Amino acid sequence: MDSHLFFRNALLAWAANHLRPMPWKGERDPYKIWLSEIILQQTRVEQGLPYYEKFVTAYPTVTDLAHAPEDELFKLWEGLGYYSRARNLHFTAKYIAGELGGHFPDTYETIRALKGVGDYTAAAIASFAYNLPHAVLDGNVYRVLARFFGIETPTDTPAAKKEFTRLANAVLDTTQPGVFNQAMMDFGATHCTPQQPACPTCPVQTQCVAFQTGKVREIPLKSKAPAKKERFFCYAVFNAGADTFVRKRMGKDIWRGLFEFPAIEWNSRPELPEGHAALRQWLLEQFFSNGNAPDFSVIHISKPYRQTLTHRQVTAVFIEINLTEELPENISIAPPFSGTLRLPRTDLKKNIAVPRLIDWYLREKAGTLSLF
Numbered sequence: 001m002d003s004h005l006f007f008r009n010a011l012l013a014w015a016a017n018h019l020r021p022m023p024w025k026g027e028r029d030p031y032k033i034w035l036s037e038i039i040l041q042q043t044r045v046e047q048g049l050p051y052y053e054k055f056v057t058a059y060p061t062v063t064d065l066a067h068a069p070e071d072e073l074f075k076l077w078e079g080l081g082y083y084s085r086a087r088n089l090h091f092t093a094k095y096i097a098g099e100l101g102g103h104f105p106d107t108y109e110t111i112r113a114l115k116g117v118g119d120y121t122a123a124a125i126a127s128f129a130y131n132l133p134h135a136v137l138d139g140n141v142y143r144v145l146a147r148f149f150g151i152e153t154p155t156d157t158p159a160a161k162k163e164f165t166r167l168a169n170a171v172l173d174t175t176q177p178g179v180f181n182q183a184m185m186d187f188g189a190t191h192c193t194p195q196q197p198a199c200p201t202c203p204v205q206t207q208c209v210a211f212q213t214g215k216v217r218e219i220p221l222k223s224k225a226p227a228k229k230e231r232f233f234c235y236a237v238f239n240a241g242a243d244t245f246v247r248k249r250m251g252k253d254i255w256r257g258l259f260e261f262p263a264i265e266w267n268s269r270p271e272l273p274e275g276h277a278a279l280r281q282w283l284l285e286q287f288f289s290n291g292n293a294p295d296f297s298v299i300h301i302s303k304p305y306r307q308t309l310t311h312r313q314v315t316a317v318f319i320e321i322n323l324t325e326e327l328p329e330n331i332s333i334a335p336p337f338s339g340t341l342r343l344p345r346t347d348l349k350k351n352i353a354v355p356r357l358i359d360w361y362l363r364e365k366a367g368t369l370s371l372f
């Protein structure tokens with residue numbers, strides 16, 4: 001039997017008994033499929049599942065999502081990271097509700113044209129919702145195909161994308177593309193896994209090139225990943241009585257739309273001065289360059305917190321500062337309070353969304369000090 005046909009039949013037979021139950025499995029509503037796929041981009045299924053439930057409950061239709069206030073949507077998204085996904089979700093929902101009368105696009109090309117939707121997500125929506133013959137291609141599919149067919153092209157290159165797209169569509173069962181795509185994804189996620197593929201019980205083992213040639217540990221190949229750029233933040237957590245100050249990140253940068261404490265940033269690791277007097281002087285220079293510093297005292301310096309983003313490695317320290325005099329009403333126009341929002345510290349976790357790294361800090365603070 002030709003290897004494409006063998007693979008297709010064996011995979012579908014395997015799927016009949018092994019598909020993972022998920023709330024979106026068998027779902028035909030393109031809006032809910034889209035939602036689940038966007039949530040699952042760069043997110044593990046176990047982590048994404050409660051978010052999917054929360055979103056479907058809060059916004060049962062694309063029009064409901066379109067009408068959600070951005071801060072509310074970000075709050076619901078908090079903890080998932082990669083906030084550009086939430087922004088694109090909102091933008092696209094508004095576009096569908098406003099420009100398309102609430103009707104989700106129903107061809108691969110029109111789905112692919114939506115903001116935040118790439119080849120993989122478009123193929124998933126097209127095949128699951130409309131049974132259109134487009135093969136999904138994610139990390140799981142790359143791995144399964146590379147191993148089964150013994151392909152040694154590094155999978156993170158443009159050449160590989162073309163080669164694997166062609167192959168994925170060649171093995172696709174075009175009579176039931178949704179079922180087949182689901183089978184491929186689940187097979188890669190649960191059977192032909194990156195570290196511990198279950199080769200001894202594998203239904204395609206007899207024709208799997210990687211298995212037959214002893215290359216399962218080597219395939220798929222990757223070219224060398226470039227080093228991540230490092231960024232360093234020093235956050236000033238000001239305590240003004242029961243209040244603190246935060247501001248919304250704007251511009252084309254990481255964490256746009258999320259809230260953070262007033263910050264200074266470096267491209268290389270800074271050395272914080274030792275000793276209270278030296279640190280105080282340093283803070284005056286860094287944060288109060290206009291010379292208008294209210295009276296303050298430093299009460300805590302955190303350990304470094306690190307968060308890894310797609311192209312960045314971010315490290316932050318948090319310096320907690322008590323402001324010991326009453327602040328003027330118009331303080332939010334003077335650095336470092338420019339553009340800040342003054343709010344009770346107890347509201348920090350309730351109403352605004354913060355980057356994951358700040359969330360970790362707040363959680364640990366909540367456990368160690370009564371201030372938060």
Ligand code: SF4
Pocket residue numbers: 144147148191192193197198199202203204205208209210211216
């Ligand atoms: S034999 Fe092993 S490597 Fe080959 S497809 Fe099956 S699980 Fe993957």
